[in-house]
Amino acid sequence: MQMTLRWYGSKYDTVTLKQIRQIPGVTGVISTLYGTTPGEVWEMEDILALKKEIEDAGLTLAGIESVNIHDAIKIGSPDRDKYIDNYITTLERLGQAGIHMVCYNFMPVFDWTRTELARMRPDGSTVLAYTQEAVDALDPEKMFESISGDMNGTVMPGWEPERMARVKELFEMYKDVTDEKLFDNLKYFLERIMPTCDKYDINMAIHPDDPAWSVFGLPRIIINKTNILRMMKMVDNPHNGVTFCSGSYGTNLENDLPDMIRSLKGRIHFAHVRNLKFNTPTDFEEAAHLSSDGTFDMYEIMRALYDIGFTGPIRPDHGRMIWDEVAMPGYGLYDRALGACYLTGLWEAIVKQHN
Ligand code: DNO
Numbered sequence: 194m195q196m197t198l199r200w201y202g203s204k205y206d207t208v209t210l211k212q213i214r215q216i217p218g219v220t221g222v223i224s225t226l227y228g229t230t231p232g233e234v235w236e237m238e239d240i241l242a243l244k245k246e247i248e249d250a251g252l253t254l255a256g257i258e259s260v261n262i263h264d265a266i267k268i269g270s271p272d273r274d275k276y277i278d279n280y281i282t283t284l285e286r287l288g289q290a291g292i293h294m295v296c297y298n299f300m301p302v303f304d305w306t307r308t309e310l311a312r313m314r315p316d317g318s319t320v321l322a323y324t325q326e327a328v329d330a331l332d333p334e335k336m337f338e339s340i341s342g343d344m345n346g347t348v349m350p351g352w353e354p355e356r357m358a359r360v361k362e363l364f365e366m367y368k369d370v371t372d373e374k375l376f377d378n379l380k381y382f383l384e385r386i387m388p389t390c391d392k393y394d395i396n397m398a399i400h401p402d403d404p405a406w407s408v409f410g411l412p413r414i415i416i417n418k419t420n421i422l423r424m425m426k427m428v429d430n431p432h433n434g435v436t437f438c439s440g441s442y443g444t445n446l447e448n449d450l451p452d453m454i455r456s457l458k459g460r461i462h463f464a465h466v467r468n469l470k471f472n473t474p475t476d477f478e479e480a481a482h483l484s485s486d487g488t489f490d491m492y493e494i495m496r497a498l499y500d501i502g503f504t505g506p507i508r509p510d511h512g513r514m515i516w517d518e519v520a521m522p523g524y525g526l527y528d529r530a531l532g533a534c535y536l537t538g539l540w541e542a543i544v545k546q547h548n
Contacts, residue, residue, distance in 0.1 A: 194464070194498065196537050197221040197255045197508045198529060203246070204228075205348065207520040210250035216530045218537035221255030222247055223296070223463075223508055227350070232263035232276045235283040240290045255506035256294030256463060257287060258436075259350075259400070262382070264363065267301055268370055269378040277385050284386060288393025294462050294506060296436045298400040299379050301370060301411045302363045303336070304351025305403035305441070310343035310522040311514065312478050318513035321523050323404060323444070325475035333409040334360050347521035364409075372412045376427070379414070383428040390432035396462035396505070398434050399424070403441035405448065417445065418453050425460050438465035439494050440510050446474055450489060454497035461503055466494060466536055467510035479511050479523070482532035495539045499547070509533045 198213050200206055200222040213219055224247065226239050247254045260283055263276040287295065298304060308331075312322035331339065337357035348354070356363075370378075383397070390397055405416035414420050421435060435457060442448045454461065468487030470480040480487030498507070512528025520526065 194503055194505065194507045194540065195221055195253075195255055196533055197223050197506045198533060199223045199258060199508055199524065200247075201350075201521070201524070202227050202243070206524075207347075207518075208524070208526045210247060210252060212526055214251050216533050219252075219530075219533050221253040221506060223256050223258045223506060224254060225257050225259055225350075227348075231261035232265070232279055234279045235260075235286055237286045237290070240286055240292070244290055244292070254292060256296065256398075257292060258296035258463075260284070260287075260295050260297055262297055262299060264301075264366060266382050267299055267375065267378055268366055269374060269381070270366075273378075273381075274385075277382060280382075281386055281389050284389045284395055285393065288389070288395050293394055294396045294398060296398045296400055296463055298402070299375065299415060300402050300413065301367045301375070302333075302360065303408065303411070306336070306408050307340065310340050314478065314480075314513065318481075318515045318528070320479040320513045321511055322478035323476070328408055333364065336360070343522060345519055345521060349521060364411075367411060370412055372414050375412045375414050376423070379424065380427050383430075383433050387428060387430050387432060391430070394432075396432055396434050398436040398462040398505075400436040400465075401438050401441040403438070404444035405442055406445060417442070417448055418456060421453070422456060425457070431459060434460040434462040436463040436465060437461045437498075438467075438510065439489060440465065440467040440469055440479065443469050443489055444477060446471065446488075451493045451497035454494065455501060458501040461498070461501065462505045464498060464503065464505065464507040465510040466491065466507060467532065479513065481513060481528065482509055482535050491536070492539055492543075495536060496543055499540070499543045507536065509536060 196218045265273045307321045308327040309322040311319040401415045402413040468480045469477045470487040471477045484491045509532030511523030518525040
């Protein structure tokens with residue numbers, strides 16, 4: 194595995210590449226061209242400039258999170274081919290630039306969903322949290338309003354104000370999209386891009402839906418072992434793979450995370466590893482990465498990744514806000530650095546145990 198950190202670019206991130214370079218064990222970053230919109234073709238010079246900036250800081254660009262999917266592709270509207278062609282051009286350019294892992298998601302309307310961005314934990318840290326009761330009581334159009342005050346002045350990916358201004362319209366556009374239709378549209382998209390992925394050796398890594406169930410009645414399909422294995426089979430190409438995100442699949446306590454990892458041998462191209470603490474099965478908050486701070490056995494998760502021979506980039510995921518840091522919720526430096534060191538430590542122990 195390669196330990197990495199997500200980095201939002203010098204224009205948007207409060208964390209610098211220099212700081213990331215000083216976290217022991219972290220050798221790369223995961224980034225994207227922030228400021229581009231889904232459906233747009235990425236310019237080669239922008240891709241190369243991003244890569245150069247990262248390499249000049251002594252790190253590698255270990256993959257892209259995300260090249261986002263235009264709604265026409267998810268909905269399956271008549272103009273989808275145009276956007277798929279654009280996606281393919283972007284993939285070709287990434288391949289030519291030597292980038293081989295692309296994370297994306299297939300969630301309608303909302304990317305990941307939380308009801309609180311700064312819930313206080315007993316130690317005084319603040320974390321992202323989710324309560325189903327709060328979602329049930331909320332008008333989806335008010336979702337953005339209700340959390341935007343806690344974004345610390347940052348623009349959180351998936352929650353861009355321009356996108357949120359169109360929530361009503363987006364709900365209307367998705368009204369005939371069922372789970373089955375979403376599966377079909379995903380299959381169509383993947384079949385069209387796989388030749389390019391084969392040519393440039395690009396590993397596509399779908400991010401799970403977070404939380405792993407339907408919110409506001411919208412279809413959500415990347416949620417459990419059955420569905421993800423169906424997806425792997427429906428386009429049976431090793432480049433059609435997944436981002437294994439423990440915090441997203443883990444929202445559903447019925448998902449057995451180490452078992453899911455083992456069943457995806459050869460198809461996990463990227464891993465997000467973080468812990469959650471459950472108060473009830475539908476109320477959870479994001480804990481420190483340490484096993485004992487939350488619900489998951491992080492050792493077992495790392496061991497399962499080791500057992501399947503995982504070699505891709507991995508990153509600690511959302512961190513708590515600690516030590517008075519002011520940053521994008523979930524994406525400060527301090528707690529993610531602690532997370533990276535902890536996961537690297539687990540990995541070292543597992544490797545030594547096996548040798
Ligand atoms: C949240 C992230 C997601 C993820 C996208 C991938 O912090 O895990 O926004 O990057 O869903 O496309």
